[in-house]
Amino acid sequence: MKFLGYILRNARRNPVRSLLTIGSIAVCGFLAMVLLSLFSTNTEVRSTLVPFNRVITMSAQGFTQPVPIALVREIPAIDDRSGIHAIVHRESDDKPLVSPFSWYGGKFRGESATFFAQFGVDPDTLFDIYPELTIAPDQLQAFKERPDGTVIGRKLAEDKKLSVGDSFELKGEIYPFDMNLTVVGIFDGPEKRDLRTCYFNWNFLNEGLKRDFQGQGANNSGTVLMRCKSDELVTKLCAAVDEDTKSSDRATKTQTEDAFVSQFSEMIKDLQTYINMVGLAVAFSLLVICGVAMAMSMRERTSEVAVLRAIGFQKGQILFMVLTEAVLIAGIGGFIGTFGTMLLFKFWDISPYTMGFFPFFYIPTTVAVTGFLVSLLVGLLSGLIPAFRASSLPVIDGLRKVV
Amino acid sequence: MDREAAIVLRHVTKSYRRDQIQIPVLSDLSLSVEEGEFLALMGPSGSGKTTLLNLIAGLDRPTGGEILVQDNDLARMSDGQITKWRSNHVGFIFQTYNLIPVLRAQENVELPLLLTSLSRKERRERARTALRVVGLEGREDHFPRQLSGGQEQRVAIARAIVTDPYLLVADEPTGDLDRVSAEEILLLLEQLNHEFEKTIVMVTHDPQAAKRATRLLHLDKGKLVADVAQGRDVRTAVQPENAS
Amino acid sequence: MAFVPLKYNFRNLSVRWPTTLLTVMVSAIVVACSCVLFGLVDGLMYSQAVSGDPLTLLVMRKGADNETSSNFSIQTAQDLATLKGIAQGRARTAEEAQKGFPDLQDKPLISGELLNIPVMSRSDGSRVNLTIRGATSASPYLRPKFEIVEGRYFNPGTRECIVSRSLVSRFPGTRLGQQFRVSDKEVYNVVGIFTAGSSAAESEVWTGREDLAANTNNDRSVSSTRIRAEDNRSLEALIDSITNESRFGLLPKRESVYYQSQNTTALFLTVIGTVIAVLLTIGALFAAANTMFAAVKSRTREIGTMRALGFSRTAILMSFLLESVVITAVGGALGALVSLLFSNWSFGISDFSSFSERVIQLRFGVLPFAVALGMTLAMGVFGGLFPAIRAVRLDVVKALREL
Known part of the structure; x- marks a missing residue:
């Protein structure tokens, strides 16, 4: 690495150009990180769900249609009857870990648009189904006991400055009545989980339908959530449940939590395709940008290269120096653009500004590393043509340009 | 070492092809340079003197004939071999100095040593020695733009001698300098020729500069038209000096 | 006031045509990327607009x-x-x-x-x-x-x-x-x-x-x-x-008002599109600046000569600014043309209000072209400004001595 000193000097030779090139790569790297993370975050989070073996039953007609609440009892029965025994039972009281899971979709305290998720659940089993979520035992007890109690995620509590005991009003949109809840607990969980969700008692929602809507749509749940022992059993359970309901008028679709969640990103698949195309276009543009900068650099240095060749530098050494310089510049820009962006979003939570599309947002390490490697590759490729031209220019031609 | 024939050119021709036309530059030129000679090449523009210099320095290849430098047939060497040979045996001095602007004086001088297996410390010592020889002690950390033309050319000369080559080629080394600086540079070349036994081939337009050489060649239209030995006999001035 | 004839710039452009061409290409790519997305936004907004009949009422549950x-x-x-x-x-x-x-x-x-x-x-x-x-x-x-x-x-x-x-x-x-x-x-x-x-x-x-x-x-x-x-x-x-x-218990809405209010998706895409367009513009602007800095540098002596001949600083500034705008404008026009190739594309995008698929025909009306124009001007003007200022601030005497 004797040449490194010289290469570094060369990279700094035209600071404006190097900075512009680095800036260009950093800005595009930032863009690529943000865009690619929109989807890979989802993929990465989904993979963290897999080990919990959770299963969701929804209507075969899509999640806008509810399923009967009776399924909460029937599914464990099917599980037992068919001898699959997939569903986890609580050790203390042998209760199957199954809960209704009903989207409420209301507006919080007069907001014109509310972007956090609200679900009606069974307070008794929810935190056993979600062992990765943590809550203080007394708060959990309160959640189980108080019919109008709600537990909210830590980040939601921080966003809305809520603490235990505060009232929590939701205005119905899909449901024709409002919900006046009270915060009885604040739960926490892993960084890569939606901590901007509120859970309340499904019964409270059902009572509302009976009271204010002549019982229309009552005794239904949006979906049913359960936790299973292993993934082989999951497959069998899903098939068994759907087979059982197939002939009824309320056919279901049962799938893993992972598969259920992935529906949402599949919906915007075309956008994903577009964003991947933009990613490619960005990489290609950067190749051109770096290549042009490097070519301009080398053209201004033609005579110097000729001098180096005259005093005995081999073609390969020139090639190496030019390529290293190109990779260096692209790498600096790429490093800032990728790891810088990753760091930025580590400390800056943009979720409150994303209208609920991203309850949490971060740049996955794999995305950043890939981006950085791409920037190095861009540097290498962009340097190829200028490097070959510089190293293969006949020495006397290069020297003649000076005089 | 064969002192009698350091550089031998036999029936060398060189022509360039420009578009469809062959332009002859050197035709059937034979020449023999002895070790320790200080050769000045003169002649009008286009006479082929720089081409001859480039051929001797291994920068260019002849169209015909052979060039033997220290018994190496330059025309038969590959590009890689000839490049390596240049780095070991030839030092270059250019009219426009051609220093690397982003490197300090000392780093410029060290540049050719990067191609050797010398340690960092040895490289630095050699570069300092070379700078001392050209009288630039204390200017090691200056960038080229902080030096005068004469000083820049001295750095270039230090760079040329730092690998202890036996042949120095200089293409109009005083062309860009004022009289006083030019004198200093010529004195330095003379000294290198005398004291360090460097064989020097210099292209020049300047009769004053040519006078410093021990032998003067005149070229015209690619042919040698005059070959004059002049000045002192080099061999009487030899000193037992080997390392630089 | 005497202006530098455009012919002068074009001669120079043709001398450094490879780098110029590549810069044109970069601006074309970034403009095309943004145009396609705004073509989608435009198509979506057009679809919303034609969907709503001013004399039709859409009656939904309150x-x-x-x-x-x-x-x-x-x-x-x-x-x-x-x-x-x-x-x-x-x-x-x-x-x-x-x-x-x-x-x-x-x-x-x-x-x-x-x-x-x-x-x-x-x-x-x-x-x-x-x-x-x-x-x-x-x-x-x-x-x-x-x-x-x-x-x-x-x-x-x-x-x-x-x-x-x-x-x-x-x-x-x-x-x-x-x-x-x-x-x-x-x-x-x-x-x-x-x-x-x-x-x-x-x-x-x-x-x-x-x-x-x-x-x-x-x-x-x-x-x-x-x-x-x-x-x-x-x-x-x-x-x-x-x-x-x-x-x-119903709420009638004018159909036109209803479709106007279903703008979440359009808003989301507009935000993404704006982020993409702005960042790409900055990236490409840096590239344009690089090219222009190189142009100024390689023409230092000519600039000195022109100043010596009596061209004013403003004339020199305008000359370089114009050159930069012309380069990006050619790129922008090319990019807009390329995006037209996508006009037969239909894009499936999930409607974020109803979570259902909306298939939108890309539409290249005023919006995408306004975006293209804006990006082009930003790239040309901001990319050319600093190099042009550098050209103007050159010392005439020194410039004349430059190689």
């Missing part, structure tokens, strides 16, 4: 934000038909009659429709919610430019359906004569392919309301009702009478 979350009893829907001021249907054209359009002549233009949004697999296997609309005999007359382009209109009660042309080939079983399979119990024969003037209906499959009701066990309610008023005054009257009838 509190519901969109058709998907609305539902009310079929009895109430029938009561609405008794209101005064509802426009009458026109006579069928001969072609319409031949294609089996329902006869609505002298009958009220009111349509209580039912929606179902099942999860469907696209042809490539990815899943999405698709809107299936249970239509009535008035439905086609309440859509702009409703046309059957292949086959015929469906016969209600016979499990037939018609499919929007944009959906054909995106979903399996949607070609004329094929069977469109939602679930084992819900299968329709495709008897026609329709278009509806790029309106929202173009993302839907239509069948008879009674068919859909039977298949989804929902024969007691409708999702929404569309009413065409005779004129503006009767529209006002209709709004008043529906709103004031508290027994209904």
Whole structure:
């Protein structure tokens, strides 16, 4: 690495150009990180769900249609009857870990648009189904006991400055009545989980339908959530449940939590395709940008290269120096653009500004590393043509340009 | 070492092809340079003197004939071999100095040593020695733009001698300098020729500069038209000096 | 004041044509990337705009934000038909009659429709919610430019359906004569392919309301009702009478207002598009600046000469600025042209209000080209400004001495 000193000097030779090139790569790297993370975050989070073996039953007609609440009892029965025994039972009281899971979709305290998720659940089993979520035992007890109690995620509590005991009003949109809840607990969980969700008692929602809507749509749940022992059993359970309901008028679709969640990103698949195309276009543009900068650099240095060749530098050494310089510049820009962006979003939570599309947002390490490697590759490729031209220019031609 | 024939050119021709036309530059030129000679090449523009210099320095290849430098047939060497040979045996001095602007004086001088297996410390010592020889002690950390033309050319000369080559080629080394600086540079070349036994081939337009050489060649239209030995006999001035 | 003749710039451009060409290419790529996305936004906004008829009322349950979350009893829907001021249907054209359009002549233009949004697999296997609309005999007359382009209109009660042309080939079983399979119990024969003037209906499959009701066990309610008023005054009257009838619990909205309010997706895409456009512009701007700095540098002596000849600083500034704008403008124009190649693209985007698939034909109206123009000017002006300033600030005497 004797040449490194010289290469570094060369990279700094035209600071404006190097900075512009680095800036260009950093800005595009930032863009690529943000865009690619929109989807890979989802993929990465989904993979963290897999080990919990959770299963969701929804209507075969899509999640806008509810399923009967009776399924909460029937599914464990099917599980037992068919001898699959997939569903986890609580050790203390042998209760199957199954809960209704009903989207409420209301507006919080007069907001014109509310972007956090609200679900009606069974307070008794929810935190056993979600062992990765943590809550203080007394708060959990309160959640189980108080019919109008709600537990909210830590980040939601921080966003809305809520603490235990505060009232929590939701205005119905899909449901024709409002919900006046009270915060009885604040739960926490892993960084890569939606901590901007509120859970309340499904019964409270059902009572509302009976009271204010002549019982229309009552005794239904949006979906049913359960936790299973292993993934082989999951497959069998899903098939068994759907087979059982197939002939009824309320056919279901049962799938893993992972598969259920992935529906949402599949919906915007075309956008994903577009964003991947933009990613490619960005990489290609950067190749051109770096290549042009490097070519301009080398053209201004033609005579110097000729001098180096005259005093005995081999073609390969020139090639190496030019390529290293190109990779260096692209790498600096790429490093800032990728790891810088990753760091930025580590400390800056943009979720409150994303209208609920991203309850949490971060740049996955794999995305950043890939981006950085791409920037190095861009540097290498962009340097190829200028490097070959510089190293293969006949020495006397290069020297003649000076005089 | 064969002192009698350091550089031998036999029936060398060189022509360039420009578009469809062959332009002859050197035709059937034979020449023999002895070790320790200080050769000045003169002649009008286009006479082929720089081409001859480039051929001797291994920068260019002849169209015909052979060039033997220290018994190496330059025309038969590959590009890689000839490049390596240049780095070991030839030092270059250019009219426009051609220093690397982003490197300090000392780093410029060290540049050719990067191609050797010398340690960092040895490289630095050699570069300092070379700078001392050209009288630039204390200017090691200056960038080229902080030096005068004469000083820049001295750095270039230090760079040329730092690998202890036996042949120095200089293409109009005083062309860009004022009289006083030019004198200093010529004195330095003379000294290198005398004291360090460097064989020097210099292209020049300047009769004053040519006078410093021990032998003067005149070229015209690619042919040698005059070959004059002049000045002192080099061999009487030899000193037992080997390392630089 | 003497301006530097443009010819001078062009001569120079042609000298460094490779780098110039590449810079043009970069600006073309970034403009094309942004244009395509804004073409989508434009298409979406156009679709929203044509979907809303100023004389049509969309009646939904009070509190519901969109058709998907609305539902009310079929009895109430029938009561609405008794209101005064509802426009009458026109006579069928001969072609319409031949294609089996329902006869609505002298009958009220009111349509209580039912929606179902099942999860469907696209042809490539990815899943999405698709809107299936249970239509009535008035439905086609309440859509702009409703046309059957292949086959015929469906016969209600016979499990037939018609499919929007944009959906054909995106979903399996949607070609004329094929069977469109939602679930084992819900299968329709495709008897026609329709278009509806790029309106929202173009993302839907239509069948008879009674068919859909039977298949989804929902024969007691409708999702929404569309009413065409005779004129503006009767529209006002209709709004008043529906709103004031508290027994209904309904909220009428002008269709045009409703579609304006369904802007979440457009907003989301606009935000993403703006982020992409701004960042890409900055990236490309740096590249343009690099090229221009190199241009200034390589022409230092010429600049000195021109100044010595008497050209003013302003003339030099304008000359370089113009050169930069011309380079990016050529790129921008090229990029806009390239994006036109995508004008036949239809883009599937999930509607974030209803979570159902919207298929949008890209549209290159004013918006994408305004974006292209803005980006081009930003790149050209900001990319050229600093190099031009450097050119202007050159010391004449020093510049003349420069190599």
